Amino acid sequence: MVAIILGWNPRLGNDWNYEAVIEQVxxxxxxxxxxxxxxxxxIQPGNQAWLLLQGEGQHGRGLIGHGVVMSESYEAPQRTExxxxxxxxxxSFDAVLPLGSQIPSSVLTSEVPxxxxxxxxxxxxxxxxxSEPGLQRLWREHGPAASEPCRIVPGTYPEEAVSRIDTNRYERDPEARRVCLAFHGTSCAACSFSFEVSYGDIGKDYIHVHHVVPVSQLGGNYRLDPIADLVPLCANCHAMAHRGVGNPRTVAELRxxxxxxxHLPGQILDDRALTAQDDAHRILEQH
Ligand SMILES: [Zn+2]
Ligand SMILES: [Zn+2]
Incomplete structure (x- = not known):
């Protein structure tokens, strides 16, 4: 996937309220x-976009944001003229660093020459x-990931490597997982699915562990309580807990x-389904 570098020079009449941007992201x-x-x-929709802070301002140059291109290119009047x-x-900017926290150009130059x-x-x-893998690695190590444990920060991995379910480090902590499962068991807390019951031996002890605490409450003083803050969820319920929301759905909401x-809205049984049902009845009655 092609990536593009965008320049941002705050002194060149940019009316961007960067504080508000950070807040909204x-x-x-x-x-x-x-x-x-x-x-x-x-440049095409879907391309990755890297934002480079420019100019000789107090903060210096550096990589400060990541986003995804959402449109074809188009001609438009300039804001300033x-x-x-x-x-x-x-x-669509999806990860931005505060001014002063950008990855300095000296680091960029030595790692992505x-x-x-x-x-x-x-x-x-x-x-x-x-240069793409090197830049993704830098963004992973020095970008927003450090302060946002709860999601995979955009731009830190090749898109295809990122699982649809964003797990966080609490969900991956083996000791916390052990304590959680010792208390809650290994069936899904939302739908009761058990991998062992459905798959036998290969499903034994398999279950996702989901962290229920909203991102906003994960301040510096946060300490994980593996029994209160983690619940076992099957892969399906786990995906639905995170789907399309920043703060995950609760177990009660999933239930x-x-x-x-x-059923799907408007769904009715078609002829084939009805025939199959009749066949099944017939076969059952024969035995
Ligand atoms: Zn489930
Ligand atoms: Zn989760």
Missing amino acids: AETGQFLERWNIGRHRK PKSSARYVSV DVAWNTFRGSGRSLPAE RAIAAAG
Whole structure:
């Protein structure tokens, strides 16, 4: 997947309220903004976008954000000079660092030498494909991951490597898991599914452990209580607990959802299903 580097020079008349951007990304997981891509043309929806803080301001240069390109490129009036136009794409920024916490260009230059980080001007340049793993590793080690244990921070892994279920480090802690399962058992707390009952030996002791505490409560003083804060969930319920929400659904919410569901809206049995049912009755009666 092609990635693009976008430049941000706060002194060049940018009206971005960066504090508000950080806040919104923390709350909702994204901030949508159109971004100048200079003369860059080879950019498409789905491309990764890396945001480079530029200028010789008090904070210095450095890698400060990550996002995903959401649109084809388009021509639009410039914010600062509405009479002239420039080339833009819409970017969904999904991980941003506070000013001052960016990965400095000295580090970028030594770890990802194929890009001229120190002299990069303007906005919109391809990141060489061979530089991508190095940049992802840097972002993993120095980016927002350290302060956000509860989700896999966008940009830290190749997309295809990221599981659809974001587990956090509490869910992966083997000792906490042991204590949780010793208390709660290994059946799903939401739907009672047991891997051992369904799969026999190969399912024995298999269950996900899910961390129920909202991200907002994980301050510096947070101490995990493996019995109160972790519950066993099957893989399906675990996926549904996290699907589309920043703060996971509670076990009670999952149970309510399961109870209220059971059929697809508007679903009726078609002829084939009815025939199959009749066949089944017939076969059962024969024996
Ligand atoms: Zn379940
Ligand atoms: Zn979970």
